[in-house]
Amino acid sequence: MIVMKFGGTSVESAAAIERVAAIIRTQFERQPLVVVSAMGKTTNRLLAAADKAAAGNLEDALQNSEELRDFHRREAGAVIPSESRAAMEAVLENHFEALETTLQEIASAGQVTPALWDEVSSYGERLSSALVALALPNFGIPSVHLDARSVLVTDSRHMQALPLYSRTYARFKEKAAPLLQGRVAVMGGFIGATAQGETTTLGRGGSDFSAAIAGAGIEAEEIQIWTDVDGMLTCDPRVFPGGHLVKNISFAEAAELAYFGAKVLHPATVLPAVEKNIPVRILNSRRPDVPGTLIHAESVRCANPVKSIACKREITVVNIRSLRMLMAHGFLRRIFEVFDRHRTPVDMVSTSEVSVSLTIDQTQLLPDIEAELSKIAEVSVVPSQAIICLVGDALRETPGLGARIFTALKDVNIRMISQGASLMNMSVVVDGADLTRAVGALHREFFNELDPEVFQ
Ligand code: ADP
Ligand code: ASP
Ligand code: MG
Numbered sequence: 001m002i003v004m005k006f007g008g009t010s011v012e013s014a015a016a017i018e019r020v021a022a023i024i025r026t027q028f029e030r031q032p033l034v035v036v037s038a039m040g041k042t043t044n045r046l047l048a049a050a051d052k053a054a055a056g057n058l059e060d061a062l063q064n065s066e067e068l069r070d071f072h073r074r075e076a077g078a079v080i081p082s083e084s085r086a087a088m089e090a091v092l093e094n095h096f097e098a099l100e101t102t103l104q105e106i107a108s109a110g111q112v113t114p115a116l117w118d119e120v121s122s123y124g125e126r127l128s129s130a131l132v133a134l135a136l137p138n139f140g141i142p143s144v145h146l147d148a149r150s151v152l153v154t155d156s157r158h159m160q161a162l163p164l165y166s167r168t169y170a171r172f173k174e175k176a177a178p179l180l181q182g183r184v185a186v187m188g189g190f191i192g193a194t195a196q197g198e199t200t201t202l203g204r205g206g207s208d209f210s211a212a213i214a215g216a217g218i219e220a221e222e223i224q225i226w227t228d229v230d231g232m233l234t235c236d237p238r239v240f241p242g243g244h245l246v247k248n249i250s251f252a253e254a255a256e257l258a259y260f261g262a263k264v265l266h267p268a269t270v271l272p273a274v275e276k277n278i279p280v281r282i283l284n285s286r287r288p289d290v291p292g293t294l295i296h297a298e299s300v301r302c303a304n305p306v307k308s309i310a311c312k313r314e315i316t317v318v319n320i321r322s323l324r325m326l327m328a329h330g331f332l333r334r335i336f337e338v339f340d341r342h343r344t345p346v347d348m349v350s351t352s353e354v355s356v357s358l359t360i361d362q363t364q365l366l367p368d369i370e371a372e373l374s375k376i377a378e379v380s381v382v383p384s385q386a387i388i389c390l391v392g393d394a395l396r397e398t399p400g401l402g403a404r405i406f407t408a409l410k411d412v413n414i415r416m417i418s419q420g421a422s423l424m425n426m427s428v429v430v431d432g433a434d435l436t437r438a439v440g441a442l443h444r445e446f447f448n449e450l451d452p453e454v455f456q
Contacts, residue, residue: 001180002027002222005035005189005211009228010285011128012040014078020132021079021139023226023288024184028141030221031180033214035189036132037207038124039075042068043190046099050120053106061103069096076131081138091130099123114158118191118201125188125207133186142183151175152192152213154200161192161200163213165272168192172217180218187214208266212280216272223278226285227264231293234447234455235309236262240439244447245456246307247291250299253307253391254280256425260389261312270295291456303451305398306390309442313432315347315385316363317415318370321355322377331376332356338372348387348418348427357416359387359429384432385415388439389425390446396423408445412438 004027006020024032038046049064069092080088102119106112112120125148133145151171154161179185189207192200202209208225215223232254233243249257251270258267264282273280274297283292320335335356339346342365349358360366366381373379395401405426406414416429430438447455 001031001033001177001218001220002224003035003211003215003218003220004032004224004226005207006037006285007207007225007227008037008040008042010226011036011132012075014075016285017076017079017132017135018139019285019288020226021136021141023285024136024141025139026288028184032184033146033176033180033218033220034132034143034184034186035207035211035214036125036128036186037189039072039128039131042071042124042128043121043204046120046124047117049103050106050112050117053103054110054112056107056110058103058107061107062100065096065099065103068099072127072131076135079135079138080131084134084137088131088134091127091134095123095127095130115198118158118161118199121201122188122191122199125190129186129188136184136186144179144183144185146176146179146185146187148187148189148191148210149193149197149199151187151217152210153195154192154202156194156198156200158200160203161194162202163192164195165213167195168213169217172214176214177218202268203266205263205266206268208269212269212272212278215278216276219276220278223273223280225265225269225280225282227282228284228286229264230284230287230290231282232257232262232264232295232308234307235439235443236311239311239436240443242443244450245290246293246454247456248300248454249293249295249307250393251295251297252422252424253299253393254295256389256391256420256422257308257310260310260387260391260425260427262308262310299393300454302392302394302454304446304449304454305392305394305401306446307392307454309439309446310389310391311435311439312347312361312387312389313435315359315361315387315429315432316366317357317359317382317385317429318366318373319355319357319380319382320373320377321379323354324376334376335373338369341372342369344369348416348429350416350418359385359416382415385429386432386435387427387429388435388442389427390442391425393424395426401426404445405442408441409438412441
């Protein structure tokens with residue numbers, strides 16, 4: 001058995017679904033469990049409709065829902081065989097009627113509560129999975145729909161739920177694996193449900209995580225993440241388009257890159273794969289013949305110390321300075337407690353005897369955090385910064401890297417530096433306006449020559 005996950009762009013249109021079917025057909029013998037994201041930009045559109053409803057603009061929100069219904073009918077309708085047209089209309093009717101009710105609830109609540117956020121954003125994957133399951137027989141692939149909410153059991157942390165692993169794995173074994181006899185099962189990524197049946201989601205980009213959970217649940221021999229790029233590249237193509245394909249990467253390297261912004265993989269994806277030692281492949285659904293990236297337990301020897309450069313934009317640096325820190329203990333704890341109380345994750349930290357600098361990317365509660373910290377220290381906030389993170393297993397044993405990084409960045413103002421405890425990443429914070437220039441310079445420094453075993 002294998003898991004094949006197709007992201008939003010891979011199922012965005014009739015033509016895309018046809019490509020997906022062709023890819024599944026070639027691997028039908030491997031008993032695929034197919035995981036799909038919402039079609040195209042559906043999740044964003046659902047959330048935009050929710051915001052309109054919350055702002056009292058229910059009419060506009062319902063109009064958006066109608067547009068989404070037309071979009072799904074048009075694209076899926078072009079690939080669903082005529083004998084399943086009535087089933088397709090029933091899927092659309094049920095889901096859009098329920099979506100309208102959810103939008104009305106949001107309008108009466110006057111806000112999108114976390115539970116309503118999950119409810120409204122879940123329709124994307126509920127629709128895409130049901131529709132793709134109806135379309136596959138048109139391409140000679142027998143298929144069945146699997147409601148992710150009946151197998152992926154999560155805690156009740158809405159918008160960022162975590163699976164209850166043992167229950168979830170038991171359900172996958174009991175309900176999903178037996179479906180894969182002579183047909184594929186199609187389930188939506190991103191969504192799950194609590195043990196009480198309340199819909200939850202795993203957070204934005206969570207379909208990759210669903211695929212890995214499903215893979216561990218059915219003990220798949222491989223988890224394939226089909227997307228719109230050739231695999232993990234040496235840098236984010238939207239920041240610097242000249243990157244190369246990384247053919248091999250370790251779980252630890254991939255996790256680090258995902259965490260520091262390589263959107264091609266959701267950061268939690270590797271956890272279930274590591275636990276069951278299942279290789280993960282990233283592949284391009286528009287170019288299925290490209291070998292893609294293989295993520296696995298072994299680290300392949302590589303002549304280049306850096307495998308890839310990840311970056312995160314719109315980062316805020318918080319500088320905290322207090323002479324009371326000098327020789328004192330417990331000060332860092334007090335600082336971090338403030339972030340903890342305001343449920344704001346901290347990414348990077350660097351400290352000196354009297355100051356701490358740290359980065360956050362959620363700033364909704366920053367004014368409260370600043371007010372609290374100001375009682376114990378001087379606080380300054382620098383918005384619009386970017387983290388650049390160089391990742392590679394071999395970083396820890398390569399001398400002279402610091403010199404190469406600083407020389408490459410000699411014309412860029414570096415605000416913070418940190419080396420992760422894993423010793424396989426080096427991160428710097430620069431002004432957002434310098435990001436492209438800085439990444440370009442680092443890319444030229446570290447990928448001028450490429451180890452052909454690892455890069456293509
Ligand atoms: P999907 O909808 O298939 O899940 P995503 O948009 O979530 O696709 O992820 C793919 C995108 O990730 C790419 O189009 C690319 O812009 C972005 N990306 C960021 N960093 C990297 C990287 N290092 N390698 C490849 N893609 C990256
Ligand atoms: N559809 C969800 C999102 O847009 C999940 C995913 O695509 O992975 O965030
Ligand atoms: Mg994604």
